[in-house]
Amino acid sequence: MKILTYQKFVKTGMFAIALMTFGITTAQQTAGDSAKEADIQPGVTNLGGSVKVIDNKGTIKYLQSKNGITMLSNTTADVTTTTWQLGGTLTDDTFIDANGNVFGLDGIELVTTELPSTDATTESNHGTGTGYTILVRDEATGATKKLLASDLLQSGQESFTAAAAQVSYPLTGSPVLPAFSQVWVYRNGAKLISNVDYTVSASTVTLVPNTVVPNDWTVYAGDIIEVQYVK
Template sequence: MKTQNLSKNFKSLAIGVVLLTGVSLSAQQTTGDVVKQADVDPGTTTTAGAVRVIDNKGTIKYLQAKNGLTLLSNTTNDVTTTTWQLGGTLTDDTLIDVDGNVFGLNGIELISTETASTDATTESDAGTGSGYTLLVRDEATGALKKLLATDLIQSGQEAFTATADQTAYALTGSPILPSYSQVWVYRNGAKLVANVDYTVAASTVTLVENDYSVYGGDVIEVQYTK
């Protein structure tokens, strides 16, 4: 009778040991042998570790945290429960292919009073800087990047006092102007007709004297958005 109880206890202990040991499965690794990471100690939180599990056919399989997954283990009898939690630092490039399925996020806060960031820096961590930036996707690489709100829509205005017969007006700072439909030019407060009374190239507006002439002292105003 004691021998049977001892045998049962030994089997239970062996299964528990098996569940708490293991080798690695590395996220995004597609070639080469997987390097085993250190065994996870019960009751600890780690950004990298290995746990060995056994399926219902008795086959030994492995779970290993890597690439920003946090592996959690517990000290209760329910040692087969392992939680995988996003976080940490990526060690390899990671892409998710939705393959035509919807990928979305719920619970996103709607902002209405926050201001756009003026002090955002590249690759900054949370808590650095203020305001908000916009999340954009690089179509060439698929990489997610951030963009200043002021870089998404830009606008400008500059006024010039013309000399006699002056037709070319180069904007200060050499901003690259958009197409003429997004550039508005006024002569002494009267709007000129786009692509008829003026043309746009790079950062310069050139007047075309159709039924009018430029006189010295005329005020030429240029407004634009892009």
């Protein structure tokens, strides 16, 4: 009787171990299985494929990559390795809140020989233009945009030969002039006092001759009026 009980115990134990082994095997991750779009969820687009996994309770789940993350799968010697990495197409507006912490990029190349871009276009891909542009932040939307270096800092100069009593000098090309503190006007080489001897509006410089002695002056025919600005 004892022998029969022992054999029965052994058989029962082996069966239990077999069940446990089967359960552990089926609970392992089956990464790399390509799931069809309909297998994930009806009506949901399968973006860039998916990875099928089975958790320790036997629940089947699918992992997908999207919104700037790329999923790469490589199968070697019956082992599938799936890697998620930065790089891809943003499908949704994305914001990172630095929350007072430093957000930076190391390893950025310093521009030493490249020239500012003159052929940059909106929303272009890399390799479609030359030179460099400058990244700026739109404070209204938080969007990162690019700016031509020539638009970041502009300067200009133009000179006029005055007619008698001429006070208005519109610049060629109608550039929008900055504040008067960034506009310098000279009469026959002598600098005029900004916002006193001249005013600035849009693309026009207007002289304001002084009639009060001893600082009186006027505009004579043949005077050279030079305008310089930077913005």
